[in-house]
Amino acid sequence: MKQSIWNDLGVTTSLLGFGCMRFPVNAEGKIDEAQASAMLEAARAAGVNYFDTAWPYHGGDSERFLGRFLQRWPRDSYYLATKMPGFGDMTLEKAKETFAEQCRRLQTDHFDFYLMHAMSRQRYQLFKEQGILDWCAQLKAEGRIRYLGFSFHDDYEVFEQILNDRPWDFCQIQYNYMDTDTQAGDKGYALAEARGIPVIVMEPVKGGTLAALPDQAAAPLRALRPDASLASWALRWVGSHANVKMILSGMSSMEQVRDNLATFARFEPLSDTEQAALAKTKAILLSRVRNGCTACRYCMPCPAGVDIPGSFSVWNSFGMYQDAAGARRRWAAMDESKKPLNCVKCGKCESVCPQQLPIRTHLAQVQAELDAL
Ligand code: SF4
Ligand code: SF4
Structure with a gap:
């Protein structure tokens, strides 16, 4: 398993992290705990030691299930990440209740990585005004949070403002070979790298979109590596950036787990020839995709029932x-x-x-x- 050394933080993790937002579900829409457990065990056996969840994933069941599941492993043998939800009506009092409930759900007294979830201009302003950021910094000083960061969904200018506003331990951005000019994008990555702030990448396969390409778009990649999965190209593109310390994959099946583990077991950065092939693929895709929905489901439920x-x-x-x-x-x-x-x-x-x-x-x-x- 490819290891990742986090500069000044002094931690070493697997470069691949297990994103717990897309566990397999049963006919009732609940987490299929037997399958999810097998996937988590397979990832750990191969060296994955970073597990990322959040308050809203699976309607709260991701934190609850993960909390029960993780009791089988020593607490100091993995890194646990979760997030303070970015509700529009969040207050300091609610934030304190939320953190306490997250500790109960995840059956722990501390989090290794803790993020302000899905920061935008408005949410960041609210978190500052409510004193939530200062309170989280206090939790860090008390050891309840080891490393404090934020995940981000807004324009680059907002990213720059947030990154420069506090001494963050890390940041988490959406980044893949199609999303280089949206949100933080290439500019945001470069800024974090210049500031020495480690980057965690989410949506490296763009919600699965880059794992299944039309033949015309996949052709430049298949010509070079006929047996490689399309997801592996997307992951290798992200992992070719030196300041990306963690790549989160929201795995939904054992097949995806195995494919990702194979990619990171013998991780190879993209060569110049492979970068050129990926650029061709990107140009073809850009001419075809209708919109950039990543299926994150933040817009759901719709009050009129629209899916x-x-x-x-x-x-x-x-x-x-x-x-x-x-x-x-x-x-x-x-x-x-x-x-x-x-x-x-x-x-x-x-x-x-x-x-x-x-x-x-x-x-x-x-x-x-x-x-x-
Ligand atoms: S349309 Fe909904 S699911 Fe798609 S990216 Fe926007 S919030 Fe996410
Ligand atoms: S009713 Fe239409 S505009 Fe309102 S949340 Fe649903 S899809 Fe969006």
């Missing part, structure tokens, strides 16, 4: 693959009550979308285009 990420998933797949028959099947299988035509245009979803998508406009396009198939 926003589900609708965009069908639309984006159709855009990339032009597979009319497949798109027709998926569209027909979607419950009418979840389709975009039910949108009442309240705008709630757009106010929380980390990708800042014009969701209402795009939903209208989805409905019209897929109905016409």
